Amino acid sequence: MKKIHYTEWGIESPRYWGMLAVLAVVIAISGIATLYMEHEGHWVTGMTNQVVWGMPHVFAIFLIVAASGALNVAALSSVFGKKVYKSLGRLSGLLAMTLLISGLLVLVLDLGQPSRLIVAMTTYNFKSIFAWNIYLYVGFLAIVAVYLYTMMERKATRFYKPVGVFAMVWRITLTTGTGSIFGFIVARQGYDAAILAPMFIIMSFAYGLAVFILVLMFAFKADGRELGDVLMNRLKNLLGIFAASIFYFTVVYHLTNLYGTENHAYEAFILRDGGLYTALFWVGWVLIGCLLPMAVVYHPSLGKSRGGIIAASTMVIIGGFAAIYVIVIGGQAFPMAMFPDMTIIESGFFDGVNGQPASYTPSIPETLLGVGGVALFMMMTAIAMRVLGFLPQSLADEVVDPHHVKA
Secondary structure: OOOOOEEOOOOOHHHHHHHHHHHHHHHHHHHHHHHHHHHHOHHHOOOOOOOOOOHHHHHHHHHHHHHHHHOHHHHHHHOOOOHHHHHHHHHHHHHHHHHHHHHHHHHHHOOOOHHHHHHHHHOOOOOOHHHHHHHHHHHHHHHHHHHHHHHHOHHHHHHHHHHHHHHHHHHHHHHHHHHHHHHOOOOOOOOOOOOHHHHHHHHHHHHHHHHHHHHHHHHHHHHOOOEOHHHHHHHHHHHHHHHHHHHHHHHHHHHHHHHOHHHHHHHHHHHHHOOHHHHHHHHHHHHHHHHHHHHHHOOOOHHHOHHHHHHHHHHHHHHHHHHHHHHHHHHHHOOOOOOOOOOOOOOOOOOOOOOOOOOOOOOHHHHHHHHHHHHHHHHHHHHHHHHOOOEEOOEOHHHHOOOOOOO
């Protein structure tokens, strides 16, 4: 592998400033929507006493999960010795930090009163996974910052591998904690499953890699840098493997639920009778998020085209939002079984399996809050690439692969 030279993102100034201006407008609109929700209260959102985690949580959880997966590219080099990925380590670490910061900001602003975060940071109940996550998220940012330092400072290169191993262990722990938020909630039939923790880990691999591929291709295309087929073929093949893994875990999750009679009503709700949730599961989660990306990635011609890789990555991201929506919103919409094996004759609190599913329609303000988080991620990434050398000058085949022979 030839020596890699890193430089700042050199996109033309008018295009760069125009892009930042558009993102700033989106963030400003998102800020106004957030202030409106904070001033008026959560009654202006679609959230209710039954559905307390709404659209902002869908965006926040996707960004947080993708942050962990984005760091996987750097780990392939430092932990597993795949030198062909070493040139991508800096961008991998950057995306991990910007994705996590954006996701956490959306999460904090959806608390109703962001000042309550002070209570969460000073009073801990370590029986709660939420208390653990305070340390996991903040620790992740600190570890990735050190990880980037070992990549960018020559005097610190001897710490590159051990810090990379530590970062990998930490991020797997972090995503396990995120999945366990739902796996530990025994009151909800759609959440109470230990398999959610490993399923969130493999989801993070796919969603983070999909975001990484799109950012990498856009940054190199906008700056006129060469991006060879060697790396792209490896990345898209990994994406296909991760999409297949999500499909596998999805099948196992629902088969194990169907094995238990107590979960039959919930499975019928998600797989057959759930309306929007059923459509999002089959069309969004399974078809768009898993099957179609696999078909495109491994197609003999589509899989080799840049358009096909972009389409597969985009579909994985769309499927990711659909999957998290079904897990988060669908799991709350299904009525709680407060008294198992008992028939509730009449109840106005949706507290029995004979009750009607809770209704939820995302409002414009809460959706804008989530979109603002995505825009903030894009803006922070663009600024960081502009001022620091996160991007290699070239990722041509002969640069990243010493055994490459020109046709």
